[in-house]
Amino acid sequence: MKSPLAIVGLIFVVLGMLATAAGHWIGLFVAPPEAMMGDVGRILYVHVPTAWAALIFFMVAFVAAIGSLWSGWRGFDAATTGAVEVGTVLTFLLLIQGSIWARPTWNTWWTWDPRLTTSAVLAAAFGVVLLMRRLIDQPAKRQMATAVATIIAFVDVPVVYFSVKWWASLHQQASTRASMDSVMGLPLGVAALGMLVMGTGLMLLRTKVELVRLAHEADAPELPPTAAPLRLDDPAGGDPTLDEAT
Amino acid sequence: MSSATQRRVFLVAALLVAAVALGVISMGGIGENLVYFWTPAQVHENASKAVGATIRMGGVVQADSVDWQPDTQALTFTVGESAVDTATPITVHAQSAPPQMFREGIGVVVEGTMTDAGTFRADKVMVKHSNEYRAPTDGMAPADLYATVEEL
Known part of the structure; x- marks a missing residue:
C-alpha cells in the first residue's frame, strides 16, 4: 500500500482502538459504579464520546463542504463524504446507546424529548445526504449537491448541542469537568480520545476509497449518448430508431 | 455562468x-410550539387545555409524598416546581411500579392527562437524571448498587 492517506488512516484506527480499549478497561474495572445508576452509569464512557465525535465529524464535513464548493477540488468532495459517513454511523450508534441507557434510568426506550428528537433528525438528515449522493451520476453536479446538502444538514448540529439549554428536556445537560468525579473523567477522556482518533482513521480510509472511485470515474471513457425517451403515444412502441427511420 | x-x-x-x-x-x-413538558405551574395556567389531552408534566417529586401499594399497583406522588413547592404541586396517580431510580427529590416527567379532580393521571412515569456523575460515598455499599442493576 503506497497511499500515505491509507497508511495514516490505518495507524489512526489501530491507535484509536487501543485508546478506546484502554478507556473502557478503566471505565469498567477501575472506576467505581455511579452513585445513583450503579453499573448502568458506565455506558457514559461510550455514549458521550460517540456524541462528541459525531458532532466533530459533522463539523469537519461542514468545513470540507465549504472548501468543496469554493474550490471544486475533488479531495474536498471525498473528505466531505468520509466525514459525513463516519458522523452518520456514529449518530445511529448514539441513538442505540442512548436508548439502551434510557430504559433502565429514565424508564423508557424512547421519548420525543428535544435532544432525542433533534438527534434523530440529525441521523435522518445526513442519511439523506448520503442517499442523495448515490443517486446523482454526474460528478460535478454530485459534488455540488453533496456540499450544499451537507451545509444545510449541518444546521441541526448546533441545535442538537444547545437543545438541552434551549428547551425543557428529560435528557441531562452537557457533561463537564465539574459535573463528574475525576475518577470518572479519566476513562471518559481516554475513551473520547480513542473514539476521535479511530473515527479520524476511518474517515481518512473512507476518503481514500472515495478519491480512488472519483479518479476512476474521471478516467472512464464517455458513455454513448442516451436514447431518446420512449413515446407512449407512438403505436409502434416508441422505438426511437424506428421513429427516426420513418 | x-x-x-x-x-x-x-x-x-x-x-x-x-x-x-x-x-x-x-x-x-x-x-x-415545541414544548416537551409543562411544569406544574404551567399546567395550572393551562388548566382548561390540560384536562383530557395527553400532556407531559415535569417537576420534582415532593418529600414524603410517595405512596406505593404493591397489591393494587397504585403509585401516588406529588410533583412540584422545585424540591419544596408549596404553591403549585400536583398529585399524580399512576398504575405502575415505580421506576428503579424513582425517589423523593428526584426530577420526573410524567405522561398522561389532568383529571377534573385536579390530579394528574399518568400512563408513563419517566425519571430524569442530572449530568452529575459521582462515585458512591462511604456510606453506600457497592452491593446495594449492584442489586439495583440486577433487578432491571
Missing part, C-alpha cells in the same frame, strides 16, 4: 439558508 461562479453562488446561498434556519430555530418562537 462559469462552473466556479455557479459553485460559489451555491455556497453563499447554502450558508445563507443555513444561517437563517439556525436563527429562526434559536431565536424565533419555535420554542413555544
